[in-house]
Amino acid sequence: MTKPAITIGVFDSGVGGLTVLRELAARIPHANYLYFGDTARLPYGSKSAETVARYAVGAAHFLHQQGADLLVIACNTATALALPQIRAALPIPVEGVIEPGADAAAAASSAQQVVVVATQATVASHAYRRELEARGCAAHEKACPLLVPLVEEGWTDHNVTRQVAQIYLDEAFAGAFAAADVLLLGCTHYPLLRPLLRSITPKSVTIVDSAESTAKAVAAHLAQSANCPPQPAPAHQQEAALQAAERAPSPLLQFYATDSAEKFKALGSRFLGYAIAHVEHVDLKE
Numbered sequence: 001m002t003k004p005a006i007t008i009g010v011f012d013s014g015v016g017g018l019t020v021l022r023e024l025a026a027r028i029p030h031a032n033y034l035y036f037g038d039t040a041r042l043p044y045g046s047k048s049a050e051t052v053a054r055y056a057v058g059a060a061h062f063l064h065q066q067g068a069d070l071l072v073i074a075c076n077t078a079t080a081l082a083l084p085q086i087r088a089a090l091p092i093p094v095e096g097v098i099e100p101g102a103d104a105a106a107a108a109s110s111a112q113q114v115v116v117v118a119t120q121a122t123v124a125s126h127a128y129r130r131e132l133e134a135r136g137c138a139a140h141e142k143a144c145p146l147l148v149p150l151v152e153e154g155w156t157d158h159n160v161t162r163q164v165a166q167i168y169l170d171e172a173f174a175g176a177f178a179a180a181d182v183l184l185l186g187c188t189h190y191p192l193l194r195p196l197l198r199s200i201t202p203k204s205v206t207i208v209d210s211a212e213s214t215a216k217a218v219a220a221h222l223a224q225s226a227n228c229p230p231q232p233a234p235a236h237q238q239e240a241a242l243q244a245a246e247r248a249p250s251p252l253l254q255f256y257a258t259d260s261a262e263k264f265k266a267l268g269s270r271f272l273g274y275a276i277a278h279v280e281h282v283d284l285k286e
């Protein structure tokens with residue numbers, strides 16, 4: 001008898017976490033996915049730890065009630081500020097993006113010096129620095145608050161974004177961190193800027209993306225627990241599977257948003273790379 005597919009809940013403050021969903025679906029194509037974007041209350045990156053924890057725990061409960069067997073906190077800010085609270089509140093495994101990102105960055109750094117770019121709240125929490133130091137790396141965390149709105153504006157290859165990113169990176173790769181050899185993307189939106197960041201970062205610097213690292217960690221975790229052994233499909237098949245799931249509404253891929261479903265569809269499609277057909281609006285009562 002075949003086991004029912006695992007259902008993976010993916011939580012983010014908005015559409016940015018779709019970069020994590022993309023990576024997960026590419027590595028674990030036969031899982032069911034429930035994606036929750038708290039679009040009515042974003043951005044999380046400028047909010048207090050207490051507020052983010054309250055919002056994130058509420059959303060995590062919702063995904064568990066919808067049938068998630070495993071929860072991935074795609075939002076770097078929510079992971080940085082609320083992972084212990086979310087884990088304590090739920091009876092299912094919860095994976096955040098910071099430990100996998102720190103693992104991959106530490107493994108990639110010969111200089112043992114990593115520059116982390118993230119939201120203001122993630123940087124203020126020093127969650128990445130703690131995890132990197134625990135892995136023997138020094139970390140320079142740099143808040144880049146202008147990058148999220150620029151990505152949401154669709155300016156992923158725009159001169160203004162290039163100039164802004166250049167200023168941030170010049171400030172980040174300075175002083176004691178001039179020789180840092182890893183740039184860790186610690187925000188859901190930054191994978192969309194990867195080509196631009198690559199073009200303005202020295203070739204000697206490896207770019208590590210926490211979305212990709214997290215998907216690899218979740219796939220490894222599932223393989224270990226043998227719930228859902230990952231059988232990575234070729235990229236074109238993964239994409240086709242996602243698109244097919246989206247065309248034929250099925251439990252395979254379900255989207256929830258706390259603000260307008262239409263806005264989520266329009267913006268989310270850019271993060272996911274293809275049209276999102278159906279989004280359910282949810283109103284989380286506090």
Ligand code: DGL
Nearest residue numbers: 013043044045076077188
């Ligand atoms: N999802 C957030 C993160 O990865 C970025 C957007 C926000 O500030 O809500 O940190």
